[in-house]
Amino acid sequence: MRVAVVGLGVVGASAARALARAGAEVTVFERAAPAAGTTGTSFAWINSHQKNPLPYHELNVAGMAEHGALQEDGGQWFFRTGNLEWAVGAGRSRLVEAVAELRRRGYPVEWITAGQARRLVPDLRVPDEVTDIAWYPEEGYVLPAALLARLWGEARDHGASLRCPEEVVDLAAGPKRAELRLASGARETYDVVVLAAGRWSEQLAARCGVTLPMADPEAAGSATVGFLGYTAPLATRLDRVLTTPTLNVRPEGGGRLVVQGLDLDADADPATVPGTTGRHARELISRLRGLLAGTEGARLDSLRVGQRAMPADGLTVAGFGAAGSVYTIATHSGITLGPLLGRLAAEEIVRGKESALLAAFRPDRFTGVDKSDLAPLTPARFAGQQ
Known part of the structure; x- marks a missing residue:
């Protein structure tokens, strides 16, 4: 054929x-x-968050398992090191509902304390008002x-x-x-x-x-576009995914991190990609410093506008x-x-x-x-x- x-x-x-x-x-x-x-x-x-209806969730769970099975044959691109997530304000109730739904579906997730989260990520800075954090041990990230x-x-x-x-x-x-x-x-x-x-x-x-x-x-500010910042190497300890109200972060290898502030995506436009020292870059770096110790002097090597195939x-x-x-x-x-x-x-x-x-x-x-x-x-x- x-x-x-x-x-x-x-x-x-x-x-x-x-x-x-x-x-x-x-x-x-x-x-x-x-x-x-x-x-x-x-x-x-790599996750199956907010993947509804149920057949789409099940497809993504199978996709997660496929990465693990493929990696058993050799190579290292998938890091199943888990994801930590917390929310505040109105987002807190959304997170509680999402965790409950995932538990009903048999998806691995548990609530842990801020202290337990810091043992998983020693340089993590958790806001004082956050007492419970969702921990997804089977999730992870990929180096594309x-x-x-x-x-x-x-x-x-x-x-x-x-x-x-x-x-x-x-x-x-x-x-x-x-x-x-x-x-x-x-x-x-x-x-x-x-x-x-x-x-x-x-x-x-x-x-x-x-x-x-x-x-x-190509639609600016739509569901298909978003900023992704790629940092220069940093002396911070992070080997997991973080999904927080202000910033999502994952490792990119060699001490580099990928950072994403979803609320900033309202300004994302593929036709106008901002520079690495502009307002959006500065805001991403400021949020990163508030989230992780060891990020002093952090800067972006690149700021990209991702375009999702949706x-x-x-x-x-x-x-x-x-x-x-x-x-x-x-x-x-x-x-x-x-x-x-x-x-x-x-x-x-x-x-x-x-x-x-x-x-x-x-x-x-x-x-x-x-x-x-x-x-x-x-x-x-x-x-x-x-």
């Missing part, structure tokens, strides 16, 4: 790896560079570049090839074949095309008759379109779900084994749906929403 994969982010690399391991002849088309899309600007927190290297490296080991830079500009699907038209004017035919183009998926899907409404990745209803899309030769994957939870979606897609494409986990996420749910009738997604403004 000859399979083309469009896009080399984590989702595309996961699909290429699984397909090549299953015996398919795989060619990946990437328009710019590996990780040039959302993969390169992700907070990369290291994950991509593992997935794509193994895909290459099994014969997958990369065409980069090579842009796919058109896609025609039939019952048994799909044809790609490239920016160069060349046309190529494959048994199956896997569309893993992230925030560029809607236009390509429409070319082959698949309705895939995506939230606008289907318009907020839920994952995975499956064949009506023609049967194009398999579409689009998801907001690409880092958490990437390895799982790649494996399940390969099983469906190569072996014809449909996954019950994906039953609620087929692209045909959008058939006949007018994008303008879908309610706009609410931007993430407190921990867990993103």
